[in-house]
Amino acid sequence: MSVLRRTGYVLGLPVVLLVSWWFLSANSTDFFFPPLSRILESLREEWFGPRLTEDVWPSLYRLAAGYAVAIVVAVALGVLIGTSRIARGLLEPVLEFFRAIPPPVLVPIFILFFGLGDGMKILVIAFGCMWPILLNTVEGVRAVDSVLSDTGRVYGLSGWPRLRHLVLPSASPQIFAGLRQGLSVAIILMVISELFAADNGLGFAVVQAQRSFAVPETWAGMLMLGLLGFLLALLFRIVENRQLAWYHGLRRAQRSN
Amino acid sequence: MLDVRGIQKIYEGKGRTVEAVRDLTFSVGSGELVCIVGPSGSGKTTLLKIMSGLLQPTAGEVLVEGKRVDGPPPGMAVVFQEYGRSLFPWMTVRENVELPLKQKKLPAARRTELIDESLAAVGLAEAHGAYPWQLSGGMQQRVAIARAVAYEPQVLLMDEPFAAVDAQTRADLEDLIRDIWHRFQVTTLFVTHDIDEAVYLGQRVLILSSSPTVVRQDLAIDLPDARDQLTTRSSPRFAELRAQVYSQIHRPKEPAGEPASGAHPVAS
Ligand SMILES: Nc1ncnc2c1ncn2[C@@H]1O[C@H](COP(=O)(O)OP(=O)(O)O)[C@@H](O)[C@H]1O
Ligand SMILES: [Mg+2]
Numbered sequence: 001m002s003v004l005r006r007t008g009y010v011l012g013l014p015v016v017l018l019v020s021w022w023f024l025s026a027n028s029t030d031f032f033f034p035p036l037s038r039i040l041e042s043l044r045e046e047w048f049g050p051r052l053t054e055d056v057w058p059s060l061y062r063l064a065a066g067y068a069v070a071i072v073v074a075v076a077l078g079v080l081i082g083t084s085r086i087a088r089g090l091l092e093p094v095l096e097f098f099r100a101i102p103p104p105v106l107v108p109i110f111i112l113f114f115g116l117g118d119g120m121k122i123l124v125i126a127f128g129c130m131w132p133i134l135l136n137t138v139e140g141v142r143a144v145d146s147v148l149s150d151t152g153r154v155y156g157l158s159g160w161p162r163l164r165h166l167v168l169p170s171a172s173p174q175i176f177a178g179l180r181q182g183l184s185v186a187i188i189l190m191v192i193s194e195l196f197a198a199d200n201g202l203g204f205a206v207v208q209a210q211r212s213f214a215v216p217e218t219w220a221g222m223l224m225l226g227l228l229g230f231l232l233a234l235l236f237r238i239v240e241n242r243q244l245a246w247y248h249g250l251r252r253a254q255r256s257n
Numbered sequence: 258m259l260d261v262r263g264i265q266k267i268y269e270g271k272g273r274t275v276e277a278v279r280d281l282t283f284s285v286g287s288g289e290l291v292c293i294v295g296p297s298g299s300g301k302t303t304l305l306k307i308m309s310g311l312l313q314p315t316a317g318e319v320l321v322e323g324k325r326v327d328g329p330p331p332g333m334a335v336v337f338q339e340y341g342r343s344l345f346p347w348m349t350v351r352e353n354v355e356l357p358l359k360q361k362k363l364p365a366a367r368r369t370e371l372i373d374e375s376l377a378a379v380g381l382a383e384a385h386g387a388y389p390w391q392l393s394g395g396m397q398q399r400v401a402i403a404r405a406v407a408y409e410p411q412v413l414l415m416d417e418p419f420a421a422v423d424a425q426t427r428a429d430l431e432d433l434i435r436d437i438w439h440r441f442q443v444t445t446l447f448v449t450h451d452i453d454e455a456v457y458l459g460q461r462v463l464i465l466s467s468s469p470t471v472v473r474q475d476l477a478i479d480l481p482d483a484r485d486q487l488t489t490r491s492s493p494r495f496a497e498l499r500a501q502v503y504s505q506i507h508r509p510k511e512p513a514g515e516p517a518s519g520a521h522p523v524a525s
Contacts (some may be wrong), residue, residue, distance in 0.1 A: 006298065017296070039342070104467060145342050147337055147339045147342035147343050148342060149341045150306075150311050150335075150337065150343075150344060151335075151337065153310075153311060153328075154309055154311070154333065154334065154335045155334070155357035155360060155404075155408065156329070156357065156360040156361070157357075157360055161359075165345070165348075165356060166345070169347040170347075172347075246346055246347040246388060246390075247346070247347075248390070249388060249390055250346045250388075252389045253390040254390070254393065
């Protein structure tokens with residue numbers, strides 16, 4: 001019963017919105033506001049048809065690659081900066097500068113160096129979404145509890161085992177906060193990197209549809225992006241809940257005391 | 258086994274320096290159970306951190322089996338005052354106990370043996386799979402003790418391990434410490450601000466003055482080795498020893514310069 005009710009709360013508003021949209025637009029003859037039935041038709045035929053492999057898949061691939069590169073670079077740098085005062089002093093001013101550059105303006109420059117291919121787009125995504133991950137990793141690493149750290153030292157934990165068993169797990173709640181922010185930035189940059197110069201991808205396909213006045217396809221592309229973002233957030237939630245189960249349990253235990 | 262020589266610690270803060278420990282000298286023999294008692298703020302934690310190599314003294318040195326401590330010595334385990342913060346919350350009880358054993362590169366079979374034995378010794382044979390935050394404070398402190406015992410240390414240091422648990426649990430844990438000490442024959446240094454606890458547990462009690470700290474007295478506890486909460490604590494000798502410790506702690510400070518018994522001037 002309560003599961004039913006929760007599902008009801010979650011699905012209620014989206015269903016109402018969709019149904020209203022459906023009926024309000026049913027008899028629309030406005031060229032720019034086609035009936036929802038037409039949009040959904042195009043979603044099914046185009047986006048879940050040929051475009052799924054031609055556009056959605058390449059976009060997702062670049063998103064995954066860029067995000068992965070960002071995670072590796074940002075966490076590694078974050079651990080370095082968070083643990084070494086020298087690295088912090090050396091790197092922080094430079095990183096502050098790079099961070100201040102809005103990632104979209106890098107597209108023209110990266111095109112000069114890396115051409116129009118996937119490499120350029122992956123780098124734009126990676127460059128843009130690494131900052132929240134980096135900053136949160138630094139914070140998390142610096143906040144390792146002093147008693148826990150002393151315990152580690154007493155029991156001979158140093159080097160890689162210390163990182164693996166103490167520093168990274170301890171920083172993981174913060175790192176995940178950074179990863180979540182990073183993911184939304186990555187999705188935005190995935191689209192943006194395809195707007196300038198591309199021959200496939202979600203962003204490219206939406207802009208192309210709009211330029212060729214294929215209005216239902218444009219609307220459907222927007223729905224597709226929304227759907228994708230929603231599913232990725234859901235996936236992220238699942239992974240996070242698994243990885244941070246201990247943290248949520250700890251917080252709950254602390255609250256009830 | 259354990260030699261503390263002329264330890265002084267001055268914390269240098271911004272415009273504020275605190276002499277937490279002035280001059281501490283004492284030694285602990287192999288297999289001894291020694292309690293250190295002193296009022297809170299008298300530098301007990303500071304001393305323990307210096308002995309375990311976590312903190313550099315301003316002057317003096319600590320020797321473990323003749324070797325100068327410079328960083329945590331391999332054969333030493335420490336049970337911290339803040340038990341809630343000294344267990345790894347992302348690891349189960351079992352993994353917490355196992356981690357130091359893995360660092361010692363013990364084979365898996367031996368690790369299992371030590372984990373089972375030590376958790377059984379602290380009465381937590383059933384809690385292997387639990388996470389620390391699922392346990393009560395007293396149980397968490399038991400896990401920390403089991404982890405220290407499983408490590409098979411030559412020296413076991415404990416910093417007010419029972420300060421935050423309720424009276425009944427505390428009595429149980431005190432007996433547990435005596436029991437473990439008997440069973441594993443480990444040299445144990447137990448820090449507390451509780452006079453009764455110090456007298457009940459120790460073979461010797463080192464009485465510290467308040468800060469800046471020196472050793473007031475090194476008192477042998479001549480109670481019978483078999484102790485229990487009821488008879489030991491109500492014996493006349495217990496009351497005498499207790500009174501002696503009490504009067505030492507509350508004795509007004511002597512004029513500066515006169516070293517307390519057992520303490521030597523700092524060798525420069
Ligand atoms: N990191 C530190 N910086 C400055 N002062 C400190 C620090 N740690 C402890 N002290 C001071 O040293 C004195 C002794 O502290 P502590 O060793 O914790 O005593 P105890 O454990 O006996 O309560 C106290 O006055 C305390 O304020
Ligand atoms: Mg203390």
